[in-house]
Amino acid sequence: MGEQKFVSLHRLAPGTRGIVRRLQGGNEFASRLVAMGLSIGSEFEVLQNRGHGPVIVLVRDTRIALGRSEALKIVVEELERERRETE
Amino acid sequence: MSDARQNSSKGSYATDLERHEQTIVVGLAGQPNVGKSTIFNLLTGLSQHVGNWPGKTVERKEGMLVHQDIKLRLVDLPGTYSLTANSEEERITRDFILHERPDVIVMIADASALERNLYLLAELLVLPVPVVLGVNMMDVAEAQGIHIQPHVLEAALGLPVITLVAARNQGVSELIAAAERLVRKPAGFKPTRPKIAEPHREVLAQVRKLLGQHVPALYREDWVALKLLEGDMEITEKAQSWLPDADWSSVVALLKEHEDAVLDIASGRYEWIARMVRAAVTHPRLGQISVTDRLDRFAVHPFWGLLLLLAMFGLVFWLTFTVATPIQHWLDVYVIERLQAWLASGLADAPSWLADLLVNGVLGGVGIVVTFVPILAVFFTALALLEDTGYLARAAYVTDRFMHFLGLHGKSFLPLFLGFGCNVPAIMGARVIGSQSGRLLTILLAPLVPCSARLLILALLTPVFFGNQALMVSWGLVSLNILVLAIVGITLNHTVFRGQHAAFIMEMPLYHLPNLRSIGHFVWNNIWSFLRKAGTIILLVSVVVWALSNYPGPDIEQSYLARFGQSLTPIGQLMGMDWRMIVALLSSFIAKENAIATLGILYGAGEEGRGLAETMAAVVSPATALSFLAVTMLFIPCAATVAVMYKETRSWRWTLFDVTLLLVIALTVGVIIYQAAHWLGIGVSGA
Numbered sequence: 215m216g217e218q219k220f221v222s223l224h225r226l227a228p229g230t231r232g233i234v235r236r237l238q239g240g241n242e243f244a245s246r247l248v249a250m251g252l253s254i255g256s257e258f259e260v261l262q263n264r265g266h267g268p269v270i271v272l273v274r275d276t277r278i279a280l281g282r283s284e285a286l287k288i289v290v291e292e293l294e295r296e297r298r299e300t301e
Numbered sequence: 302m303s304d305a306r307q308n309s310s311k312g313s314y315a316t317d318l319e320r321h322e323q324t325i326v327v328g329l330a331g332q333p334n335v336g337k338s339t340i341f342n343l344l345t346g347l348s349q350h351v352g353n354w355p356g357k358t359v360e361r362k363e364g365m366l367v368h369q370d371i372k373l374r375l376v377d378l379p380g381t382y383s384l385t386a387n388s389e390e391e392r393i394t395r396d397f398i399l400h401e402r403p404d405v406i407v408m409i410a411d412a413s414a415l416e417r418n419l420y421l422l423a424e425l426l427v428l429p430v431p432v433v434l435g436v437n438m439m440d441v442a443e444a445q446g447i448h449i450q451p452h453v454l455e456a457a458l459g460l461p462v463i464t465l466v467a468a469r470n471q472g473v474s475e476l477i478a479a480a481e482r483l484v485r486k487p488a489g490f491k492p493t494r495p496k497i498a499e500p501h502r503e504v505l506a507q508v509r510k511l512l513g514q515h516v517p518a519l520y521r522e523d524w525v526a527l528k529l530l531e532g533d534m535e536i537t538e539k540a541q542s543w544l545p546d547a548d549w550s551s552v553v554a555l556l557k558e559h560e561d562a563v564l565d566i567a568s569g570r571y572e573w574i575a576r577m578v579r580a581a582v583t584h585p586r587l588g589q590i591s592v593t594d595r596l597d598r599f600a601v602h603p604f605w606g607l608l609l610l611l612a613m614f615g616l617v618f619w620l621t622f623t624v625a626t627p628i629q630h631w632l633d634v635y636v637i638e639r640l641q642a643w644l645a646s647g648l649a650d651a652p653s654w655l656a657d658l659l660v661n662g663v664l665g666g667v668g669i670v671v672t673f674v675p676i677l678a679v680f681f682t683a684l685a686l687l688e689d690t691g692y693l694a695r696a697a698y699v700t701d702r703f704m705h706f707l708g709l710h711g712k713s714f715l716p717l718f719l720g721f722g723c724n725v726p727a728i729m730g731a732r733v734i735g736s737q738s739g740r741l742l743t744i745l746l747a748p749l750v751p752c753s754a755r756l757l758i759l760a761l762l763t764p765v766f767f768g769n770q771a772l773m774v775s776w777g778l779v780s781l782n783i784l785v786l787a788i789v790g791i792t793l794n795h796t797v798f799r800g801q802h803a804a805f806i807m808e809m810p811l812y813h814l815p816n817l818r819s820i821g822h823f824v825w826n827n828i829w830s831f832l833r834k835a836g837t838i839i840l841l842v843s844v845v846v847w848a849l850s851n852y853p854g855p856d857i858e859q860s861y862l863a864r865f866g867q868s869l870t871p872i873g874q875l876m877g878m879d880w881r882m883i884v885a886l887l888s889s890f891i892a893k894e895n896a897i898a899t900l901g902i903l904y905g906a907g908e909e910g911r912g913l914a915e916t917m918a919a920v921v922s923p924a925t926a927l928s929f930l931a932v933t934m935l936f937i938p939c940a941a942t943v944a945v946m947y948k949e950t951r952s953w954r955w956t957l958f959d960v961t962l963l964l965v966i967a968l969t970v971g972v973i974i975y976q977a978a979h980w981l982g983i984g985v986s987g988a
Contacts, residue, residue, distance in 0.1 A: 239804075241532040241563055242387055246806055248567040249383035251417040255568060261594070262601060267702045268711075268805060270601065275414040277593070279698050281710065281805030 224269055224285035226260045227235045232290040233257050234273075239287035251276050253290070324365075324372045325484050327477075328397060330425065331409035332418055333380035334691075334810040336437045339467045341377045342822045344477060351826050354393050358740075358951055362734070362826075368477050376403065379670035384424040385528075386535040389737055396764035399519055400430050407476060412442035412449055412464070413811065415582060416574050422458075423495045423570040427524050431483050431490040434458065435476045437465045441811065446585045454581035459882060468816055483920045495584040497527070498565045504555055505530060507811065511552050515543040530562040541679065591689075593811045600692065601809075606699040610885040613696070617683045621722055621753070625675040628889060632675070637668035658844070666843030669892050670836045672830050673941060676753075677828050680719050685823040687715070688733060694807055701805060707787060708794025710805040713743040720750030724942040725835070728949055729827055735807075738798050744949055745793065745959045748938035749786040751779055754893035757935055761897060765918050766926035774927070784968060785935060834865045835944035842940040843891045850888065857902055864885060876932065876971035877925035877979070886929075886936055893939050924978035928971040935967035 220235055234256050237244040251274035252258065255300070258273035269285045271278055326775040331337040342349075345364025378397060379390035386392045398406065406425060415436065425432050432946035436449060441967045455462040459800050465472035483489050497505050508526040516522050529552065529917035541549050580601075586673040599605045641660050687693045697711030712734045720727035727747040734740040759778060763771035850862040857863060864922040866873075866884035873883045879902040889896040904916045920945075921929075937960045939948070947956045 238565065243804055244562060245383065245385045245531065245567070246804065248564065249385070249420055250806065250808060251414075251420070251570050253567050254564050256571070261597075264603060266672075267603070268698055270597075270698070270809060274417040276417050277597075277809035279694070279701075279805070279807045279809050280703065281705070284806055285805050297886055 220289055221285050221292060223260075223290050224263065225241065225281055226290065226292060227261060228260050228263055229294040230245040230260045231257065232260070234288060234294065236289035236293050238289065239277070241282075243284075244288065247288070250278055252278065255292070258290075286298070305830055324374050325337060325405065326403040327373050327375045327408070327847060328378050328394075328403040328406045328430075329375055330378045330406050330421065332378060332382050332411070332421055333407045334808060335380070335411040335418065336467045336816075337377065337409045338614055339816050339819050339823075340435070340437070340465070340473055340476070341375065341845055342818055343467065343473050345375055345884060349822070349826070351520060351830060351950070356951075357389055357393060358737070358949065359393055359515045366369070366477070368474075368481055369526040371472060371481055373477065373481065376401075379557055381421065383421060384428075385531060386533050388480060388735065392535060395428065398425075398430050403430060405480045406430050406432045407435055407480050409437050411463075412436045412439045413445055413447060414444075415449065416448075416571070416578060419574045419577065420567075420570055426492050426494050427521075427527060429521055431460070431487060432492070433461045433463065433471070433476065433480045434484055435463050435465050435466050439464045440466045440469075441813070443459050443844075445591065448583045449784065450581050454578065457493065457577045457581060459493050468814070471776070472888075493573075493577070495570050497530075497657060498572075499560050501530060501559060501565060504559050504562070508552055509556055511548050511555075512540070512544070513548075513973075515545075515548070516540075517543070527566070529556060530559060531566055532556075532560075532563055553744070588862060591811075595811070596812055597695065599877055601698050603699070605926055608697065610696050610699055613687070613692075616677070617719075617856045618722065621676060621679050627681045628675040631673045633672055637664060637671065642666055661851075662844040662847035663840070666840040666891075669843055669941075670832065670839050673723070673831070674828060675724050677726055677831060678824060679724055681824040682820060683828045684715070684719065684726065684730050684733075685820040686815050689813075689820060691810040691812045693733065694809045697807060698809065705805075707742075707746075707790035708798060709739055709746075709790065712807070713739060717750055720747045720752060721756075722753050722937055724748050724750065724752050725831065725945050726827075726943065727808070729831070731949065739856060741791060741950060741955065742790065742798055744946060745955065745962075746786055746790055748942055748959070748963060749782055749789065749935070751782050751934055752893065754939075757894055758896055759930065760929060762926070766923055768929075771906040774930075778930055781931060781970070782934050785970070789962070789966070809974060831941075831945065834948045835941050838944040839891070839940045846888060846891050850884075857884075859898075872968065875975065876920065877975040878929055878932075878971075882925075882929050886932060888935065889933065889939070893933075896933055924975055925984065927978065928975040932967045932971040935963060937963050937967070937972055 223232070225273075226232060234252055234254055237247060237254065247253075252271070256273055257269045260269065261277060262270040263285075266282070268282060269280050271280065282301050329341055341362065341364070346366075348366065349362055349364040351360060351362050353359065359379055364375050364377075366373050366375060367440065376392045376397065376544060377639060381388070381391045381394050384391055387394075388602075397403070408422055408425060410422070422432065422434060427984065429893065434454075436454075439449065442449060449464065450842035451462045451464045461483055462470055463476045463479050469474060483826050496502075505523075505526050508529055509522050512522045512525055516525050525536055529540060580760075601610060641664050644664060645656060684693075687696065693715060696715055696924060699711070700876045701711030704711055707713075713731070716727045716730035716733065718727075719730055720836045726746050727742050727750060729876065731740045731743040731747070734743055743910045759775045763774050767774045846862070849865070851856050852861055853859065859872060862884055863880065866880040866887060870880050871882050873879060881900065884903060885896045885899040890900040900917065904920075917926075937943075943956060946959065947953060950956060
């Protein structure tokens with residue numbers, strides 16, 4: 215975890231945790247995300263991402279679905295790579 | 302109470318009389334999916350009044366209740382995550398607070414996602430209104446191991462906090478008592494307001510100073526300054542008109558230096574929230590897999606999710622045909638026809654034109670309106686159930702990739718799919734779509750989804766003309782509709798709706814058991830509004846068409862409608878149709894299935910399908926039949942659909958635009974099909 219990895223949200227695999235670092239795509243877009251809990255510095259977990267189609271993240275106890283082009287505009291820091299165990 | 306409200310708006314529903322009787326005006330606010338409508342329904346019951354916000358396409362619901370001899374007028378505000386003017390809903394909520402000056406705001410929060418919910422509270426607290434916080438779904442939170450101590454939260458926030466389980470009617474009357482108490486004793490409201498982050502405090506003060514005396518009394522300078530820093534479009538425009546040019550340029554210069562303020566202000570709010578909940582909420586990170594996550598493994602899976610969706614729709618259509626259709630038939634035979642017979646015998650002595658008008662024109666129209674009710678009931682129940690359980694968001698998620706290239710997102714899928722049953726609930730159901738442009742585009746596309754009445758026409762007529770190939774032709778025509786829908790969607794998206802692509806950001810709420818009372822209210826409100834608004838239009842149209850097809854008599858072949866149809870023969874010839882088919886198309890405007898009955902009468906075969914089949918098969922060529930069916934499938938929507946389209950868009954311009962567009966498309970496709978067949982020399986003999 216020495217080096218910081220800033221990537222777009224759509225690159226993270228399910229089960230990955232991360233922190234939101236930057237929101238691109240303008241004020242209106244950013245303020246919508248922020249109001250739903252995805253603010254700068256918030257910690258989230260990727261619940262679903264199949265490499266195509268929308269992504270689901272869990273942030274502040276809320277599941278948020280994001281279109282792929284929306285996820286692209288969210289710059290995050292990856293925390294750890296830990297698959298969610300299957301029961 | 303009302304003396305605090307000098308700026309009361311004239312547009313509101315309450316009369317001055319009610320105000321003098323000290324009616325307390327309560328605004329019910331909250332983020333989406335927090336159980337707000339359940340609480341509203343519990344409190345107001347049958348006293349609800351449903352309308353639209355003045356000049357808006359968003360529904361406004363309000364109702365009265367009496368609490369210990371005090372009258373309260375409860376206004377249900379649209380569910381919003383914040384109060385920045387990103388959407389019409391957000392603008393409505395804050396305009397209501399600023400202009401109508403409610404006595405108190407009751408904000409409902411979801412206990413299982415309290416921190417995100419309090420973001421709205423942080424925004425409400427900078428507005429000039431006292432707030433009571435209702436923390437709902439305590440049972441859901443407890444089940445996840447989240448413990449909330451309301452009195453600790455109350456002490457931190459400085460405002461009344463009531464815990465609720467609205468689904469079981471717990472805490473709802475305490476909530477309203479707390480609101481009423483706060484209005485009587487405003488001293489109970491000493492909120493800890495969120496402060497702006499350190500780096501922007503200075504600039505906020507400077508902007509405020511520049512605003513000086515220019516801000517109208519309705520607004521508060523510090524709120525306006527805050528919204529300017531947040532880059533709020535609406536307030537920016539307003540402030541520019543209030544301020545002298547010199548001052549405005551200084552403001553713009555300041556704002557430019559602090560463009561990053563938006564995100565800092567938001568982060569500041571979350572820091573404030575974290576401080577507020579620190580002592581009051583214990584939130585263990587259990588890492589357990591919740592019921593919602595378990596269900597979502599299937600519901601949002603690209604394969605199983607689609608299968609589940611198809612199964613759901615299969616169920617809805619099965620219900621339509623096993624429940625709604627028999628009731629429709631029963632209403633038609635035992636209610637409408639009996640009424641007609643009864644009225645006819647009662648009017649035996651009246652002039653025959655009057656009896657005919659009332660029996661066939663008016664009651665016939667009523668019959669059409671009434672037969673919509675069972676099918677609407679099934680579809681609205683399905684829509685309410687899917688939304689209330691939380692499944693609707695999953696359906697939107699699964700279909701998003703298909704809808705994307707039409708410029709729509711997943712939320713449009715469900716209303717459009719309902720269109721296969723009936724276009725009316727499809728258009729009304731488009732309310733579930735958050736963005737205005739997405740909702741409008743969905744409404745405009747909905748009539749291209751072939752409804753059950755048009756599918757019935759296909760089922761009846763394709764075997765007549767195409768025998769063994771009927772099924773293939775039917776599928777081809779349905780596919781043609783979908784293809785046209787896609788083309789129109791893509792075209793509108795790249796022209797009229799260019800650059801209005803709404804971002805796909807959607808909360809996936811926790812699954813929960815549906816609340817039957819809420820569903821009942823939803824179904825009733827929608828059917829009632831259809832009957833009230835569309836009912837009269839359908840009735841009028843059907844009386845007019847009845848008159849046109851009966852005068853001057855003696856039968857339809859000499860009627861005005863027939864003459865009109867005959868005058869359109871040149872257009873008809875291009876599509877290979879004679880005047881009788883044109884008249885059938887025109888009569889389908891009242892209700893699509895009327896096309897069959899009209900063809901029956903005009904081809905002199907009575908209304909029996911069989912006789913019609915033989916006559917038509919003999920005189921109509923396959924090329925003509927194909928073009929007639931294609932035009933019927935794409936033709937202008939029925940009167941009911943047009944009526945709700947106007948009601949939902951509140952714009953004759955858009956409604957007429959769509960009707961004209963569909964007319965042009967239908968006729969063009971008809972001409973192309975017939976001419977192509979003619980040119981290729983297929984299927985033109987026999988005409």
